[in-house]
Amino acid sequence: MPSLTRSLLLLPTLFSTLSLAVRPVEVRGQEFVDTVTNKRLMILGVDYQPGGQGGYKPQEGRDPLSDASTCLRDAALLQRLGVNTIRVYNLDPTLNHDECASIFNAVGIYMIIDVNSPFGGESLNRAKPASSYHKGYLGRIFGIVENFKGYPNTLAFFAANEVINDVGSAKENPPYIRAVQRDMKNYIAKHADRAIPVGYSAADVRPILEDNWKYFECAIDGKDDKSRSDFFGLNSYSWCGGDATFQTADSGYDVLTETFGNSTIPVFFSEYGCNEVKPRVFNEVQALYGKQMTALSGGLVYEYSQETSDFGLVEIGDDGSVKLRTDYDNLIGQYNKIDLALLQSTDPSATNRNPPKCSSDLISDSGFSKDFKIPNPPEGVDDLINNGVPNPVRGKIVPVKETKVSQKVYDSKGNEVTNLAIRPLANDDSNVPGGENGTPTGAAGAQASKKGSASAARTVQAMDQMCFVKLLCSL
Secondary structure: OOOHHHHHHHHHHHHHHHOOOOOEEEOOEEEEEEEOOOOOEEEEEEEOOOOOOHHHHHHHHHHOOOOOOHHHHHHHHHHHHHOOOOEOOOOOOOOOHHHHHHHHHHOOOEEEEOOOOOOOOOOOOOOOOHHHHOHHHHHHHHHHHHOOOOOOOOEEEEEOOOOOOOOOHOOHHHHHHHHHHHHHHHHHHHHHHHOEEEEEEEOOHHHHHHEEHHHOOEEHHHOOOOOOOOOOOEEEEOOOOOOOOOOOOOOOOOHEEEHHOOEEEOOOEEEOOOOOOOOOOOOOOHHOOOOHOOOOEEEEEOOOOOOOOOOEEEEEEOOOOEOOOOOHHHHHHHHOOOOHHHHOOOOHHOOOOOOOOOOHHHOOOOOOOOOOOOHHHHHHHHHHHHHHHOOOOOOOOOOOOOOEEEOOEEEEOOOEEEEOOOOOOOOOOOOOOOOOOOOOOOOOOOOHHHHHHHHHHHHHHHHHHHHHHOOOOOO
């Protein structure tokens, strides 16, 4: 048998046994940086919470990353879309997430993990933050850290989401958010083998937005202040419809760019994609990933699945089938126009500036907190940080043995998609847009256009790199 033929026959076995992984990412100044290549990682992402808040059912042992078959289906469609990151809300620290995390890892997709949930005692109470900042709550958060710290594709953790959503909630909550960030980072430093970034996801409330960012960006005790945010996420829906532009007042992208241009931490859209005009055309993608906005680190489109709020890229049926929406087609078209070389061309060292020192002078709105005295950890939390949470579920990458999607998938015109499968990446790389059109007919990445020739080149590179295994190359 010719050696090449034998090599190709071995590929399924190789993919099922090798723990291929994306490279861990760290924060350097204003940017996320690949720790191996030292190139910038620009977030091309989608918010992922199938079933909405209802998808989190700890009483049934279910959350968005608990079912491997579902994750395989969605990973194939997200890989084909071209995303490299998902944000996952509402997770159960007592469940095993190895299979789902490994599937997303295999296709080059990072995960930003929210540590909170909508259930009582599992998030800060914005009305009375002191009452919810206790050992039980922090133990739950540390359990999420234990669960996801071992996956190389865990990009970051959100310590909180929109706890400050108006001027009234900006008075008492900021110090408690910083306290949670400090506690999480102290736990990570004690129990993880790498520094995993921790930050905040803010509501786009313009009267206090700049104060919000400045409060979490500044350092109280020098550059290594643990309570300081490692990054700042912004849930922004200001760009609405195809008539908006970078300069128009309704988008406000020019103002956001000017505001965050000199940030000393990464800033990105943790949610975006206004749905006032339907279907969404996503022409803001060209602005967000264009020359004028390279100071920002990309964003996550809200959201993958169609829920009651009507933001979905796909519709998920009760039987597990998926129908792509026109929004999915439009987004893939916009992603395919992105100049990927531009996104990686910036020099991370150029934005590695010292943070401003925390001071009341940074805050302009009289209703926003100027209190930089961060609450001490509740009683018993220091023991949790030093000794770890009891009986944690610690995740690890496992072999991905299945690649073909078992559920029925339909394109936006109702035609069934056949032979849909994930395409494991063999070169420890993150996923990129591959020039797909809006109507899949087979495996993810199978329809690369001329513009997507980078994907084909990457496949060749993957084969070359697998020679280091000395299995294929010796045949």
